[in-house]
Amino acid sequence: MLVENNVALQPFNSFGIAARAQRFARLRSEADLAGLMSGPDWVAPVFVLGGGSNLVITGDIKALVLKVDILGRRLVEETAKGWVVEAGAGESWHPFVAWTLEQGWPGLENLALIPGSVGASPVQNIGAYGVELQDRFHSLDAIDLQTGRAFTLDAAQSGFGYRDSVFKHAPTDARSFGLAGRALITRVRFLLPKPWKPVLGYLDLERKMAETGIHAPDAQQIFDWVVAIRRAKLPDPAVIGNAGSFFKNPTVTPEQCADIIARDPKVVHYPMPDGSIKLAAGWLIDACGWKGKSVGNAAVYEKQALVLVNRGGPSHPCTGGEVMTLAKAIQTSVYERFGIRLEPEPVVV
Numbered sequence: 001m002l003v004e005n006n007v008a009l010q011p012f013n014s015f016g017i018a019a020r021a022q023r024f025a026r027l028r029s030e031a032d033l034a035g036l037m038s039g040p041d042w043v044a045p046v047f048v049l050g051g052g053s054n055l056v057i058t059g060d061i062k063a064l065v066l067k068v069d070i071l072g073r074r075l076v077e078e079t080a081k082g083w084v085v086e087a088g089a090g091e092s093w094h095p096f097v098a099w100t101l102e103q104g105w106p107g108l109e110n111l112a113l114i115p116g117s118v119g120a121s122p123v124q125n126i127g128a129y130g131v132e133l134q135d136r137f138h139s140l141d142a143i144d145l146q147t148g149r150a151f152t153l154d155a156a157q158s159g160f161g162y163r164d165s166v167f168k169h170a171p172t173d174a175r176s177f178g179l180a181g182r183a184l185i186t187r188v189r190f191l192l193p194k195p196w197k198p199v200l201g202y203l204d205l206e207r208k209m210a211e212t213g214i215h216a217p218d219a220q221q222i223f224d225w226v227v228a229i230r231r232a233k234l235p236d237p238a239v240i241g242n243a244g245s246f247f248k249n250p251t252v253t254p255e256q257c258a259d260i261i262a263r264d265p266k267v268v269h270y271p272m273p274d275g276s277i278k279l280a281a282g283w284l285i286d287a288c289g290w291k292g293k294s295v296g297n298a299a300v301y302e303k304q305a306l307v308l309v310n311r312g313g314p315s316h317p318c319t320g321g322e323v324m325t326l327a328k329a330i331q332t333s334v335y336e337r338f339g340i341r342l343e344p345e346p347v348v349v
């Protein structure tokens, strides 16, 4: 197993930030990792790189970077409850979703076109258009990076929350079961339930139904709609570097929300099942006038204020520092106007 030195990371992060990994290893199998861990090149700390689509790199990475390229996809079993489908962590998410539909196993269509890898999908519990990964999750295989032991987690053990999981928390967190930096996900299994039921509650999908007059879409139709909605709103990382939504949508109490509505009646808000209210962070940022503003080559996307983009392209990319300076300025202005602290969604390294 070869560890490469001084590897350019620009192709491996969707922001297109230029930085280097002092040491970099590509893992194509569990055996590659076992070989690396038992050899002289294995020196802590290590950093697990998935699709790099939810990442801001603020400088060269000194840790040994592990690029997970484990491939493979298969039907594990079909039961009366549904299809259990498995994919290697290195598979790209969107082609995997398209493949499940081609095979006749619907259920992931609302999550079409999300950038990144299958292995990264449970880390931030990806979600879009009314479906979160945890709604379709079966289990995952991972390897403990301290002991080399393989283990399997089910949904409860993965600690899913909104854009959150056990993999986002340090082992020393108050939650104490954090696995950040401790585990490498190798394979993920999904349970695609039978009978298939469309998830159509999201406003953008309701609009598509009204526009087309199709009120009983099949899974492929929903997939096509989600692709079209995302293409219209969100920048394609292959063209304009970005890491998707930069902040989580914040949750407030009904009292806090009433206070904001009294001042800004148009604030976009959604009641949650637990009685709290979720606010649209994109709306809050937009209301503070951030669309199109920039710091160096990092900018706020003109069509969706929740997305920060690399305006410099591959030749003059923004730096991670510029992204974080812009993010902090946005946080300050939203806090000053609305009293709300926005929490970044990507991993910052």
Ligand code: EPU
Pocket (backbone or CB within 6 Å): 127, 128, 129, 130, 233, 234, 243, 244, 245, 246, 247, 248, 249, 268, 280, 281, 282, 283, 286, 303, 304, 305, 306, 345
């Ligand atoms: N809005 C504005 N101005 C903006 C942006 C949004 O007024 O600049 C308003 C919109 O008009 C809409 C509301 O805010 O009324 C919500 O916007 P949108 O439907 O675009 O969704 P979002 O809450 O901004 C979330 C996810 C996205 C996901 C979409 C669809 C988070 C942090 N983001 O965005 O996920 O695709 O819903 O489900 O939860 C990602 O995580 O990277 C991501 C793209």
